[in-house]
């Protein structure tokens with residue numbers, strides 16, 4: 307029998323789309339407050355929002371006779387005729403939020419509209435009004451939502467721990483405060499104030515309150531007008547970066563959105579200026595004619611489409627490019643120290659902050675496929691420093707003094723071929739690579755690659771028996787990257803980074819097999835500042851992280867303190883390594899399978915391994931070679947690139963035309 311669902315049931319179904327988690331409630335209620343013209347909004351939560359969420363505003367309020375209507379499905383004051391749909395200037399317009407929230411929680415509302423002496427107070431449960439009175443109250447609206455999902459237990463199961471849910475809420479309030487610096491936001495979690503912004507309409511002041519002065523002073527203003535697209539905002543100068551994209555926020559007409567063209571334009575503008583694995587910090591606001599943007603593509607209204615994506619791309623690209631070009635540019639590979647600034651939410655403490663004076667990490671960066679939007683650089687903009695970059699890499703990868711240049715060249719060409727198998731080769735894992743022009747796929751895509759097949763007869767993977775292995779002679783180091791050894795009539799070339807990485811990885815895997823990785827206590831805890839969602843992830847996965855060797859604990863505010871790290875790890879790159887592990891984990895937060903955990907181990911191994919371009923002593927080389935030769939599974943690095951290749955005598959003879 308076909309029947310029309312009653313409103314309670316259909317609202318519960320609609321709620322599934324609108325109210326995914328506590329954060330969605332806070333976002334919808336704040337958006338209503340913004341639409342109501344509020345200049346101050348307070349968000350209070352407890353129990354990760356599941357227990358209680360309250361949003362208070364000083365906006366227009368709802369007239370007493372309209373309060374119940376507001377909670378009906380498709381009840382909205384924001385549109386009334388089809389034409390309104392093409393010119394939406396409010397955040398809400400579907401009239402679904404209050405009805406949906408009310409269908410899956412217990413809701414109280416207190417509201418007083420302009421021009422009324424009294425306000426109304428109402429209590430609703432599962433969509434039904436169960437109490438109502440007239441009351442004296444302040445101008446504006448207070449909505450309290452309790453026991454979210456009390457009548458839909460299945461939904462509740464999909465939620466994460468309270469602090470993760472609270473993290474999502476905080477992140478959402480942060481974005482709203484950046485979107486609306488003209489509104490003063492206050493966010494209180496478990497009675498503690500976490501966010502307060504002044505509401506003075508200045509984005510830089512909102513950013514200062516959210517991220518602290520260390521970050522704020524590295525931010526550059528962005529401003530541009532291009533074919534009807536106005537761009538405003540703040541971007542980090544090139545010494546401010548983050549190990550993931552969590553500090554990139556994009557807005558269109560003051561709505562926080564996701565859009566590929568904007569994200570791509572941002573990263574392209576930093577091309578060659580930030581090392582691989584480092585991502586710019588940015589808050590970019592676009593103002594366009596509402597008719598030229600479709601905000602309807604996603605139920606959560608996050609992803610937008612532009613009529614003219616290419617204009618958007620260019621507008622953002624040049625806005626950012628000009629902002630950073632106005633600064634003194636230090637190319638990525640210069641010898642000048644780079645300040646690794648982390649997101650900061652609080653004043654410095656007694657405990658030393660993460661080392662800020664590391665030399666730049668040199669890696670090929672991950673880039674997005676942008677070509678379709680790109681135009682040749684405009685002449686007044688300084689050219690990208692890529693030529694310089696290549697030049698500098700060459701200089702830094704100290705050429706060997708022990709070899710004839712011609713032979714070196716042949717070998718280099720040969721090695722390059724070996725290092726770039728046809729299948730996916732990860733760039734991110736190689737401390738520094740020889741200069742390459744191409745861009746490799748991002749780290750996540752590389753799990754299944756195989757080593758380059760050593761097909762040509764002249765090249766074989768070593769594959770020697772154990773007895774044979776111990777009889778070798780280290781010839782020396784080539785390009786500060788490869789160790790050359792002579793063994794059984796062969797020249798064996800070992801990639802020092804790949805080999806070391808593999809060794810560490812094998813050790814970690816072995817220890818992991820025995821449950822936990824040996825931790826190394828740090829003399830001083832390393833304090834890492836995280837976004838609320840990152841911190842939520844860490845706190846939720848303390849025991850997994852501990853099994854991987856990272857002992858972390860809550861250190862107040864946005865910080866965690868690392869007490870120990872895997873024993874294999876050199877201590878200078880701890881926070882970067884930790885961030886990479888966390889970022890990887892977060893991408894797979896819903897299923898931290900053994901495979902994902904294994905990839906976390908790769909990350910540790912990669913960071914812990916000797917970098918390419920490091921000059922090794924004879925003793926260090928021998929130690930490494932000894933270990934490589936005696937450890938099984940060392941023919942490829944964990945990413946599948948070869949660790950060793952061998953050239954036999956016949957190959958050399960052919961090379962020198964002794965034999966044809």
Ligand code: ADP
Pocket residue numbers: 334338339342363365366367368376377381382383384397398399400401402403404405447
């Ligand atoms: P929408 O925002 O899509 O219109 P909602 O369900 O979120 O739908 O809200 C329904 C209506 O209730 C809104 O159109 C608005 O008139 C009114 N309303 C909701 N929250 C507030 C508020 N904080 N202040 C004033 N009016 C509000």
Ligand code: MG
Pocket residue numbers: 334337338397398399401403404
């Ligand atoms: Mg709304």
